Amino acid sequence: MVYKCIIVDDEEPARILLNDYSEKIDGLEVIGVYKSPLDCLAVLEKEEIDILFLDINMPDISGIDFLKSLSQKPKVILTTAYREYAVEGFELEVTDYILKPIEFHRFLKAVNKAKKEIDKHPSTSFKKESAHKSTKSVQLKSNKKLFNVNYNDITYIQSHNEYVMYHTSIGNLIVYGTMKSVKDSLPENFFFRIHRSFIVNAAAIKYVEGNQIVLLNNQKLPIGESYKVGFLSKWK
Numbered sequence: 001m002v003y004k005c006i007i008v009d010d011e012e013p014a015r016i017l018l019n020d021y022s023e024k025i026d027g028l029e030v031i032g033v034y035k036s037p038l039d040c041l042a043v044l045e046k047e048e049i050d051i052l053f054l055d056i057n058m059p060d061i062s063g064i065d066f067l068k069s070l071s072q073k074p075k076v077i078l079t080t081a082y083r084e085y086a087v088e089g090f091e092l093e094v095t096d097y098i099l100k101p102i103e104f105h106r107f108l109k110a111v112n113k114a115k116k117e118i119d120k121h122p123s124t125s126f127k128k129e130s131a132h133k134s135t136k137s138v139q140l141k142s143n144k145k146l147f148n149v150n151y152n153d154i155t156y157i158q159s160h161n162e163y164v165m166y167h168t169s170i171g172n173l174i175v176y177g178t179m180k181s182v183k184d185s186l187p188e189n190f191f192f193r194i195h196r197s198f199i200v201n202a203a204a205i206k207y208v209e210g211n212q213i214v215l216l217n218n219q220k221l222p223i224g225e226s227y228k229v230g231f232l233s234k235w236k
Helices: 012-023 037-046 063-069 083-091 104-120 128-134 179-185 225-234
Strands: 003-008 028-034 051-055 075-080 096-099 137-142 145-150 154-160 163-168 171-176 191-195 198-201 205-209 212-215 220-222
Touching (some): 003 012, 003 037, 012 104, 028 037, 037 137, 037 179, 051 063, 063 075, 096 104, 137 171, 154 179, 179 198, 191 220, 191 225, 198 220
Parallel strands (some): 003 028, 003 051, 075 096
Antiparallel strands (some): 137 145, 163 171, 191 198, 205 212, 212 220
């Protein structure tokens, strides 16, 4: 059996070490290595991740706060240099808690523990399908603040070079990212790419006229020629 894992740590040496350790264990496949928890949200949404190696002290959001925000969790192995978070970590039902500097034998012990838990209760491991059914919102980091925005509150998303702007009922949120990463993080049956610079919420569409979409607020968005056929075949 293959156990898919991701690594989240703001320190590069720690990321390299955990990745090297993972490669030594048969059946453990690293899907992604990330500097910030916010960077792995799309992967947790899409992939069937079994094990999450998560640092606690990070600048964007702490590992503890990130865990509290997740409705569906893989098996979590916390990695940190600080003992004082152990109790809080286990209150969140993490699988194991490894103190830095991490030695391979201790890493192996934690992984084996996670594998046993997954094999014993496979239905409790993180599954993509259940996540899509239960998730109705997306977390967005804008202006050093973390917002939990319901899908229904997003009207459309517009690209701005290396940033994207979410036009929402709570205001415009500018987020670092690409249109591809945005599209991958949203449910495809509700959000449509209509232009190289625009993604629109189907619920916000009033009607289509020529090469334009008219929104419920009467705002107009262009439809790119290369996106038109695909969009019209899905939008009903």
